[in-house]
Amino acid sequence: MTNVIFHTGVIFDIKEFALHDGPGVRTTVFFKGCPLRCVWCHNPEGLSPKLQLMTKESSCKKCGSCAVSCSHEECQPFGRCIYACPDALISVCGREMTCDELFDRLMKDAGFLRESEGGITFSGGEPLMQPEFLAKMLDRLREADIHTAIETCGYARPEIFREIAGKTDLVIMDLKLADEELHRKYTGVSNRWILENAAWLKESGKAHIFRTPLIPGITDTEENLAAIKAIIGDSEHELLPYNELAGAKYPMLGETYRYDQMKGSVL
Amino acid sequence: MNKELYAFITGKHHHIWRKDYCGPDAAAWKKAGLTPRERMADRFVKLCEQEDPCLLPGQKLAFIRTVKNLPDVLTEEEWTDIRAKHHIHELGYLSNLSPDYATVMGTGLLKAKETADPCTAKEIDALIGLAARYREAALKAGDTAMADVLAHVPAYGARTFREALQMLRILHWSVWAEGEYHNTLGRFDLYMKPYFERDIQAGTLTREEAYELICDFFLDCNIDSDLYPGIQQGDNGQSMMLGGIDKDGNSVYSDLSVLCLRASGEIRLIDPKINLRVSKDTPLEVFKEGSRLTAAGLGFPQYSNDDIVIPGLEKLGYAHEDAVNYAVAACWEFIIPRTGADIANIGALSFPKVIDKAFKKITFCETMEDFWAEVEAVIKAELDEMTAAIGDVWFIPAPFMDLLADSEDISRGGRYNNFGFHGTGVACAADALAAVEKYLFTEKLRTAEEYLAAVENDYREDTELLSLLRNRAPKMGQNTGAPEKWAKKLLHTFASLLEGRKNCRGGCYRAGTGTAMYYLWHSDELGASPDGRRKGEPLGTNYSASLFSKLDGPVSIVDSFTSPDLTETVNGGPLTLEFQQKMFDAPDGVDKVAHLVRYFIRKGGHQLQLNAVSRDTLLDAQEHPEKYPHLIVRVWGWSAYFVELDKCYQDQVLRRQEYVL
Ligand code: SF4
Ligand code: SF4
Numbered sequence: 001m002t003n004v005i006f007h008t009g010v011i012f013d014i015k016e017f018a019l020h021d022g023p024g025v026r027t028t029v030f031f032k033g034c035p036l037r038c039v040w041c042h043n044p045e046g047l048s049p050k051l052q053l054m055t056k057e058s059s060c061k062k063c064g065s066c067a068v069s070c071s072h073e074e075c076q077p078f079g080r081c082i083y084a085c086p087d088a089l090i091s092v093c094g095r096e097m098t099c100d101e102l103f104d105r106l107m108k109d110a111g112f113l114r115e116s117e118g119g120i121t122f123s124g125g126e127p128l129m130q131p132e133f134l135a136k137m138l139d140r141l142r143e144a145d146i147h148t149a150i151e152t153c154g155y156a157r158p159e160i161f162r163e164i165a166g167k168t169d170l171v172i173m174d175l176k177l178a179d180e181e182l183h184r185k186y187t188g189v190s191n192r193w194i195l196e197n198a199a200w201l202k203e204s205g206k207a208h209i210f211r212t213p214l215i216p217g218i219t220d221t222e223e224n225l226a227a228i229k230a231i232i233g234d235s236e237h238e239l240l241p242y243n244e245l246a247g248a249k250y251p252m253l254g255e256t257y258r259y260d261q262m263k264g265s266v267l
Numbered sequence: 268m269n270k271e272l273y274a275f276i277t278g279k280h281h282h283i284w285r286k287d288y289c290g291p292d293a294a295a296w297k298k299a300g301l302t303p304r305e306r307m308a309d310r311f312v313k314l315c316e317q318e319d320p321c322l323l324p325g326q327k328l329a330f331i332r333t334v335k336n337l338p339d340v341l342t343e344e345e346w347t348d349i350r351a352k353h354h355i356h357e358l359g360y361l362s363n364l365s366p367d368y369a370t371v372m373g374t375g376l377l378k379a380k381e382t383a384d385p386c387t388a389k390e391i392d393a394l395i396g397l398a399a400r401y402r403e404a405a406l407k408a409g410d411t412a413m414a415d416v417l418a419h420v421p422a423y424g425a426r427t428f429r430e431a432l433q434m435l436r437i438l439h440w441s442v443w444a445e446g447e448y449h450n451t452l453g454r455f456d457l458y459m460k461p462y463f464e465r466d467i468q469a470g471t472l473t474r475e476e477a478y479e480l481i482c483d484f485f486l487d488c489n490i491d492s493d494l495y496p497g498i499q500q501g502d503n504g505q506s507m508m509l510g511g512i513d514k515d516g517n518s519v520y521s522d523l524s525v526l527c528l529r530a531s532g533e534i535r536l537i538d539p540k541i542n543l544r545v546s547k548d549t550p551l552e553v554f555k556e557g558s559r560l561t562a563a564g565l566g567f568p569q570y571s572n573d574d575i576v577i578p579g580l581e582k583l584g585y586a587h588e589d590a591v592n593y594a595v596a597a598c599w600e601f602i603i604p605r606t607g608a609d610i611a612n613i614g615a616l617s618f619p620k621v622i623d624k625a626f627k628k629i630t631f632c633e634t635m636e637d638f639w640a641e642v643e644a645v646i647k648a649e650l651d652e653m654t655a656a657i658g659d660v661w662f663i664p665a666p667f668m669d670l671l672a673d674s675e676d677i678s679r680g681g682r683y684n685n686f687g688f689h690g691t692g693v694a695c696a697a698d699a700l701a702a703v704e705k706y707l708f709t710e711k712l713r714t715a716e717e718y719l720a721a722v723e724n725d726y727r728e729d730t731e732l733l734s735l736l737r738n739r740a741p742k743m744g745q746n747t748g749a750p751e752k753w754a755k756k757l758l759h760t761f762a763s764l765l766e767g768r769k770n771c772r773g774g775c776y777r778a779g780t781g782t783a784m785y786y787l788w789h790s791d792e793l794g795a796s797p798d799g800r801r802k803g804e805p806l807g808t809n810y811s812a813s814l815f816s817k818l819d820g821p822v823s824i825v826d827s828f829t830s831p832d833l834t835e836t837v838n839g840g841p842l843t844l845e846f847q848q849k850m851f852d853a854p855d856g857v858d859k860v861a862h863l864v865r866y867f868i869r870k871g872g873h874q875l876q877l878n879a880v881s882r883d884t885l886l887d888a889q890e891h892p893e894k895y896p897h898l899i900v901r902v903w904g905w906s907a908y909f910v911e912l913d914k915c916y917q918d919q920v921l922r923r924q925e926y927v928l
Contacts, residue, residue, distance in 0.1 A: 016820025017863065019853040025862060027822070065730070083731035088799070091738045108746060109822045116862035 009102065009133035012045050012094045012125065016109060022149035022170055024118025027109045029102070031124040031134070032094045035155050037188035038176065040215045040242070040259040044250050046125030051094040053078045057251045059089055066090055093253070099136050110146060119147030119169070128156040128164060138167035153187075154194040161197045162204075171201060171208040176219055178227030186218055195231065202235050209236045215259075216242060268482040268533050271324045276490055277536070284321050285335045288314065292338040297345065304664040306340040308386035311445050311667065315393035320404035322413075323490070327483045328433050329401045329413060330440045332491040337446055340663060353661035354771070356610055358496065361662050361678060362449040363504060363596040363612065366442055366671035367605035369458035372434045375423035379670055386666040394441060395422050428472050431462040432484050438671065440491075445667045448496050449504025449597035452488075452539050453604045456509045456524040463523045474522070481530045488538035503538065504597025510553070511544030511573055514588045519544075520553055528556050532563040541567035542595045546574045547869045554861035561860060562851035564879045569599060569841055570864060575873040576601055579837030583775055585683060599781055599809075599839040599874055600687055605673050608681030609774070610660065611838055614653045615689035615782075618696035618757060619796050619806060621645045626699075626722065626797055630715045635708045639756070642700070646757075647764050650688075650776075657686065659771050684774035687838035689781040690761055692806040693754055694743035694813050698798035700753035702740045706732070718797065725795045725802045736799025737815055744812030746823040746830075755831040762835035779838025780810035780873075805919060809840045809876070814922060821863055829870035841874035842867070848881045885909060885921055 013030040021028045033049030034041075045052060063086070070081040074092065082090045097105075106120055113119055120141060127134050127150050134150070141148050149170035154161070165171050175198060176191075177183040183191035201208050210232045214220040229237070250257040275281065290313040291299075296306040319333045341349070341359075349355065356362075371379050380391045402417035416433050425431035435452075442450045466472035488505050495503040509527055510520040524543075531541045543557050557568050573591075580590035580601065589603045596602045600611030625641040632638040662678040674681040706712045713721070713732060726733035741747040743754060758778070765776040795802045800813060807814055810828060818824060821844050828842045844863075850856050860877065867875050892910035909917060 014819045016822040017859070019850060019856060019859055025859045027820075083734040085734065086727060086730050088730070088734045088737040090734070108826065112822050112825075112862070112866045115866060116859060 007133070007136070008096050008098050009130045009137075010049055010051070010094050010096050011102070014105065018121065021121040021123060021151060022119060022172065023147070025113065025116040026118045026121045026149070027106060027113060028121045028123050029106070031122060031127040031130055033129045034124055034126040034153070035129060035189060036126070036153055039186050039262055040213070040218070043125065044253050044255055044257075045093045049125075049129065051077070051092050051096075052253055053080060053082065054091050054093040054252050055254070056089040059087060061087075099133065099140070102137060103140050106141070106146075107144065110144065113146060117147075119149065121149040121151060121172075122168075123151040126153055126155065128152050128160060131156070131160045131164060134164060135167055138164065142167065154197045155189060155191075156193060156197065158193065158196055158200065161193075162200065165201065165204065165206050169207060171206055173198065173201060173208060173210055175210050175212055175228050175231065176215075178224055178231060182218075182224075186215075198231055202233060209238060211238045211240055213240045214242055268530070269325045269327075269479065269486070272326055272483065272486055273534070275323050276486055281321065281323060281331060281490060284319060284331075284333045286317075286319075286333060288317065288334050288336050288338060290317065290338075293340055293342040293345070296340065297342055303340055304386050304666060307445060307664055308389045308666050310337060310340060311390045311441075312393040314444055315390075315397040318397055318400075320397070320401040322401075322404055322408055322410070326487070327413065327429070327480060328436045328487055329405065329417065330436050331487075332440070332444065332494055335494050340446070349661060353659050354657050356613060356660060356662070358448070359661075359663055361447045361665045361668055363451070363600065363602065363610070364447070364449075364668065364672070364677070365451045365453045365594045365596065365602045365604040365607060366438070366668060367673070368435050368438050368453065368671060370605075371421075371438060371670055372431055372458065373424045375425075376421045377423065383670060384666065384675075386664075387670055390441075390445070390667050391670075394437065398422070398437065425462065428459070428462040428466045428477060429480055431459060432480055435459075436484060436487055439488075441667050442665075442671070443491070443495060445665060446663070447665055447668055451504055451594065451596060451602075452507040453594045454508045454511070454519070454592070455539075456521060456527060457511075457513060457519045460519070460521060460523055464521075474526070477523070478526045478530060481526050482534060485527075485530050485534050485539060486536070489536045492538050502597070505538040505540060506542055506595050506597060507539040508542045508544060508594040509568070510549075511593075512546075512591055514591055516591070520549075525556055528560050528568065531565065531567060532560045535563055535565060537565070541565075541569070543568040543570050544573055544576075544593075545570055545864075545868055546572060549865070549868070551861060551865060554864045555858055557864065558851075558857045558860040558877075561846075561877045562848075562857055562879055564848060566876065566878050569595070570868065570875045571595065571599075571601070571839070572868045572871070572873050574868070575833050575871055576837050579834035579873070582834060583685065583777055583837065589683070595839070599841050599876075600779065601837055601839050603683060605671070606682035608672070608674065608677055608772075609683055609685045609687060609777070611685075611687035611777070611779075612689065612781075613657060613686045615691050616646070616649055616653065616761060616778075617691050617793075619692040619699075619793055619800075621649060622696045622699045622796060623793060626703075626719065629703070629707070629719050632715065635704045638703060638708075639700070642757075643760055643764075646760055650761075650764050650768075653688065654768055654770070654776065657771060680772045680774075684770070684772035685777050686770045686772075686774060687777040687779055688761075688765070689779050689838065689840060690758065690836065691782045693757055693780060693810060694750070694816075695796055695798055695800055695806050696757055697750040697754035698740065698742050698813055698816070699796050700757075701749040702736055702798050704753075705740065705749065706735065722795050722797050726799070733799055733801075736797075738817070740799065742798075742813060742816035742818075744816055744818045744824045744827050746827040751827055751830040754828075758831045758833075758836050777838040778836050779840045780833075780836045781838065781840025782806070782809045805922065808843055808919075810842045810874075822866075825863070825867045825870060825872065829867065829872040833871060833873040837873065839874055841876040842872060843876045843878065845878040845880060848879045848884075851879055882921070885917075889917055889921070 010032040012032040015028045018026040018028040034047050066080045066084040068081050075081050148168045150168050151172045154173045180191055314334050317334050376391045380388050398417050402414050405413040416430050420430045420434040421437045425434045492503045509524045577590045589606055593601045594604050596611050625645045628641050664678040669677050707718055721729035721732050741749040743750045762778040765778050768776050888909050
């Protein structure tokens, strides 16, 4: 990794007036890239750390005009020209931002965020996948006296997890599946780091909330919820209901929603 | 709320009492040699005589319309004649005024009659006659309380809250019955407050009774509203202003205002349309109460900012005591009760059209300054043309309305006779200017010839530019600074080029940011624009972002749209924010919206409208209108039943939904 990378991050969205991502009104920054591959994930554009093409499939006439070779540098990775669509249906998902750029952008909302006792939340994807960039952002916002929160799946080296937790005001952490095998099966990775980080977080004295998405037939089973309860003890725990529209963005990225395909077998 | 009355009104059971007007028409009046004023009086008298006193179940305030139509007072030939000599605004009858109900409410009609002219006096007699027949009907129905009220009002001044409401109902009914339209309700919590407080203090009225009476009055506003003229059903201008300050600078907002906000939220009908005056010092609790009403999904309240509107009106020449008394006309145009005879919607400057015209000369512009000079020149030319087109305005006299104004003949003008111009599509124009500056003059990505050709071709040959403009270019609402700079200049130029112009009634011109129906009309006549808007694509409503721009959310939108000096555009025209209904279900959702509204006010916004809607609901309503007879959406300055709108308006509302925050 070169030094430059530490100072730029890849994000895929900034949403103001988020009401569910911590106290008060928040501006939420979505980091691009996630080490997990949850089958139910509703943020497909947050998975790959690379820039991706997004097409408004519903309006696309499949005219083929975009399948031309062009000389735009930004189009080269895609094999399609992002400027060729007569209806401007193609866009690039994700943008690289320097620390300064993102900080300046976020500080524009500072007056309102302070007034409403809100702050800034880093979500994703997985913010801990860009730890240097995240650490820098958190430091700068702390200097500026802005409340920060992170939303994480908890899958990170424990040293990194602890360092970042120390820099933010609130950690909102997912606990999806307590059983390691099931975790592997449905998210693609072991939950060992996650459990270790959760155990640490619980005792750390850092403000935190655990969250479990209720995925029918996968995480909402009695055994799983009981096991999670046993892990987190008295910590605050939110259960997030599954959204029927979760798969809506997959076609835009030319991907399929695996949860829909699996539903038949798991349910 | 009186559920029985609600069911009766929304079930339209009173429609069976409706009948056609029968009596003299324009031809007969012409033959009899009556002046327009005399005809208005005669028509009012005939209407009162034909009216059948009808009482709805449980109704506490009497008066409904049973005669459903009125004949025009002038014949076709007379109109043709008059139109040749005069500028006739809309239907030719007075509209969009804020009548002074308070004075007559206090004195009674008999007292007012002493100084009234013969035509007005005739109308007063007819009205008192009709009230007497209503009294008999009440007695017959065994409702002695109502009969007692009607024994006193409207002939004599109101003494109690209930009498005052009954008087208001009758006066408001009368201006509609006379033939004026978009008759607003003005500053209800200001003029009703003395009655309310006196009765509460005397112990003759409980808060609950007051609330029930307010609910009744609000329900009553929906009885006849379908008979009242407007562009679309719902566009009847029965707006009500709450809050603000009185002439001594004291806050008007009181417990009475709270009851009104709650009544509106409980009733959930389209009238009256609630507006709320606030300022940077308004307590957060007021914004919370307002947001609770927003959550009801009616598109109310619409907020206006005293810190901006009052100085803005003063700049235009309104006396301080009048400026602090402002209310709102049918949609959002600020108007002064009693003294204002402004025509707040006499025309509209289309900013996208200005850009369209100026851009045709882009190939002659060597710098951005050159292009801006073209834009300025077009604005000036448009305004020259618009103001020149309004010669000698004439209205049909309104003897009853005269009673509620401080003018002998309000149809010829009052203390303020200013004309308002809407300013449509500011965002589209500002985005276009920012795009031209960036891509043509700074980055030189296109030559002027290429850019012009692209726009004229609707970008069909230059998809690269189209993509750039739609997906990457800075837009109003993103708060990047670039389009905002141009929005400031556009609005300032609009206002300052109107400054010093006198209209045919000696008044001035007021610049605004409203759109009204112009947002559909104007987009139809336009080709593509240099901001990437394609031919036929609609403009945003009022003072709002372009429909295709990608926005981060309401904080940036507020920052962006409050950056111009809005004291210069107090003809009004709100920024509209749409929220999904479910956002209000979040814990503290209402409080958080309240913070946002206060932020908008503190940043110097002039007017704000918030909608709570769900797109799924709207789509389903389009498919199954029968399931949603009462689904209300805000269309421009007014709310309407979604299923009663023409499809093009429904689609417009739906298109806006794609951009909900
Ligand atoms: S150019 Fe546009 S419409 Fe044509 S195939 Fe590509 S994305 Fe679809
Ligand atoms: S952790 Fe979150 S972002 Fe990552 S794959 Fe799972 S659901 Fe998606």
